[in-house]
Amino acid sequence: MTWKAPEIDRRHEPHLGAERALLTDWLNYHRDTLLHKCAGLTADQLRTASVAPSPLSLLGLIRHLTYVERAWFRQRFAGQDVPDLYDFAADPDAEFRVETADPEADFAAFRAEIEAADDAAAGRDLDEEFTLRRRDGSDERLSLRWVYLHMIEEYARHNGHADLIRERLDGVTGD
Template identity: 40%
Template sequence: MTGDQRVGPPSFGSERETLRAFLDYQRATLAMKCEGLTDEQLKQRSMPPSTLTLLGLVRHMAEVERAWFRRVFEDNDVPLVWSDEIDFQAAYDASASTRDEAFSAWEAEVENSRRVERAADSLDQAGHQPRWGEEVSLRMVMVHVLLEYGRHNGHADFLREGVDGTVGA
């Protein structure tokens, strides 16, 4: 991996600036964990019986971004990227995927999520979470997605170490 290019969150800032910065930092962390690896390395599994891979994590996070920003605030009926049945597990199967396919989808969903967040008047903006059948705030969505990245970036740490021994940050 090249030098750490991530921009850390501010020590002081508004609630929105802080949430946005932490979310972008976690997004950059996932990209950094995958940096410089081939498609085959990105598909390397953690340890049996797990089939978890870095590429599967990227695909899953594309689904998370879509489910929590696009589906909640724009179109409750839009299908997921890799599943018409709203099966989040389907994204983890990256065996036929490539870096280009997975990262293109993930980056497109991240950009859409950023657009949705920036267009909202406040963190109290309400959207409808179709899986729960209830209204949720943009604040709740940002925190939820931030926690998803935090959890899965922990997985990415172990996966990257298993691929080439790279650890840290």
């Protein structure tokens, strides 16, 4: 039997609520949207690149956003000493190299990283700040609120990529 990405009961975008609830619910909506774009596809379809020469694929997006969840919530905001998931020194696009990747393992890692990211932010104040060291060596102060907003933006942008990739694979369109 061929492995297929599982169907998802996607949560709907929020319309009302307190700021923290809205940020959390919007992020969850976008997380679910990415999974929805992958639902029902085979491992080979998930690994199919968008268009040459780009290595961008739906599985690559799952792997990238797994890394991004870890980097922003756990490593940067919470200061957890957890290793990178990929060897970026050897290949800056390592998460997008999916030729031999195991989709089942990558989806499990994605879900686990979301849970760990949510745990890292649980009970923390949106105004809580941390210092980010930029590539140019400068430091910048950011807040947990900024991380939520950035993650919503990150998912929204990549969900647009996912729309186009999914349409190319099997013609499925929509949100």
